[in-house]
Amino acid sequence: MKVTLIGAGAWGTAMAAQAARYLKDGDVCLWSRSKDQLADIEKSGENRSYLPGIEIPKNIALENNFLVAIKRLSVNDLLVIATPMSALSETIAQVLKIAEHPLNIIWLCKGLEPATALLPHQVVEREDQLHSHGISHSYGALSGPSFASEVGSGMPCALTIASTSANLCAVAQAAFHHGNMRIYSSDDLIGVELGGAIKNVLAIAAGIGDGLDLGLNARAAVLTRGLAEMMRLVKAAGGRSETCMGLTGVGDLILTATGDLSRNRRVGLELAAGKSLAEILTGLGHVAEGVLCAAAVGDLAKRLGVEMPITAMMGEVLSGRLSPQEALKKLMGRDPKIET
Numbered sequence: 001m002k003v004t005l006i007g008a009g010a011w012g013t014a015m016a017a018q019a020a021r022y023l024k025d026g027d028v029c030l031w032s033r034s035k036d037q038l039a040d041i042e043k044s045g046e047n048r049s050y051l052p053g054i055e056i057p058k059n060i061a062l063e064n065n066f067l068v069a070i071k072r073l074s075v076n077d078l079l080v081i082a083t084p085m086s087a088l089s090e091t092i093a094q095v096l097k098i099a100e101h102p103l104n105i106i107w108l109c110k111g112l113e114p115a116t117a118l119l120p121h122q123v124v125e126r127e128d129q130l131h132s133h134g135i136s137h138s139y140g141a142l143s144g145p146s147f148a149s150e151v152g153s154g155m156p157c158a159l160t161i162a163s164t165s166a167n168l169c170a171v172a173q174a175a176f177h178h179g180n181m182r183i184y185s186s187d188d189l190i191g192v193e194l195g196g197a198i199k200n201v202l203a204i205a206a207g208i209g210d211g212l213d214l215g216l217n218a219r220a221a222v223l224t225r226g227l228a229e230m231m232r233l234v235k236a237a238g239g240r241s242e243t244c245m246g247l248t249g250v251g252d253l254i255l256t257a258t259g260d261l262s263r264n265r266r267v268g269l270e271l272a273a274g275k276s277l278a279e280i281l282t283g284l285g286h287v288a289e290g291v292l293c294a295a296a297v298g299d300l301a302k303r304l305g306v307e308m309p310i311t312a313m314m315g316e317v318l319s320g321r322l323s324p325q326e327a328l329k330k331l332m333g334r335d336p337k338i339e340t
Contacts, residue, residue, distance in 0.1 A: 001076060002027050002028075002029070003077065004069050005031065006095075010047070011108050013041075015082065015151065017056055018151055028059070031063045033064065037049060067098060070095055073103060077103075083107075088113075096128060096132050096137070099132075105138065105140075107124070117303070119189075140189070141161070143195070143248045144160050144247040159184070159247065161173065161186070162185075162188060162189045162193070163189065186243065191243030198226075198311065199252045201290045201315075202253060204288075204294070205314050206219055207268020208269070209328075219257070230249060233301055234249075236306045277320070
């Protein structure tokens with residue numbers, strides 16, 4: 001089978017490396033719009049811009065021509081969109097405009113579209129209605145607890161492919177379920193995507209707590225009550241709350257809220273240290289999806305009538321309306337509640 005990955009950031013490069021270790025020479029294609037980036041990868045053997053120190057398999061085909069990267073795929077192959085959430089709409093529209101036969105398409109991004117509070121699959125559905133030309137493509141999301149540097153190094157990892165198409169799940173597993181990577185399947189696309197979006201916001205909250213030196217008790221409370229918020233919203237949105245107890249919910253939440261490689265946790269730590277959000281994002285150099293989707297998660301919760309106090313406070317902090325200390329005071333001052 002052939003696999004094309006659109007986007008040569010850290011995550012796209014890591015997943016290209018995972019597939020290329022087990023597929024034939026040239027079967028995996030990594031696309032980037034930057035010829036200079038691809039030339040540097042070919043010369044140095046690593047993606048020094050996004051995944052420094054990780055050796056990239058030499059059997060990956062590096063491609064700058066978008067049309068070529070898409071046209072190489074047949075109906076049994078896999079297209080992976082490895083862009084940030086902010087580029088999903090534009091990228092899937094480009095794909096659909098040039099696709100001449102059904103494709104298996106998955107995305108790696110996590111979050112909601114800021115302006116609309118749409119989940120990734122809803123963004124894709126919108127673009128599909130505009131650009132698919134009557135061709136019926138298969139769609140899905142690949143998500144779960146994963147740092148790109150560890151995946152790129154071939155360390156153990158477990159992810160979930162979510163789709164209503166059992167065939168698409170099987171294709172994604174054929175591409176990536178090898179060696180130290182396990183790929184589970186699910187048909188709960190809403191639950192998987194919302195878990196991946198909300199955990200980033202909660203990771204910022206956990207980072208703030210750690211940065212303010214509130215203690216391990218506080219971190220446990222944030223993660224537990226944050227998970228309850230996640231489950232409420234998933235159920236209200238039409239997903240299954242039990243999905244939140246799996247890899248793409250509690251698994252990804254634990255990793256992102258506690259791991260030192262987490263960009264979202266780092267945002268929280270630096271907010272607690274008194275840095276401005278603009279200063280933090282400039283120094284980060286990579287996308288922290290929790291910053292981009294916090295307000296959208298809050299908007300979705302309001303629309304569905306779901307109470308999410310931790311998420312709401314993170315929206316206030318990230319917008320500059322509250323300081324971390326003020327948000328903490330408001331959360332701790334809430335009335336007593338029944339836990340479940």
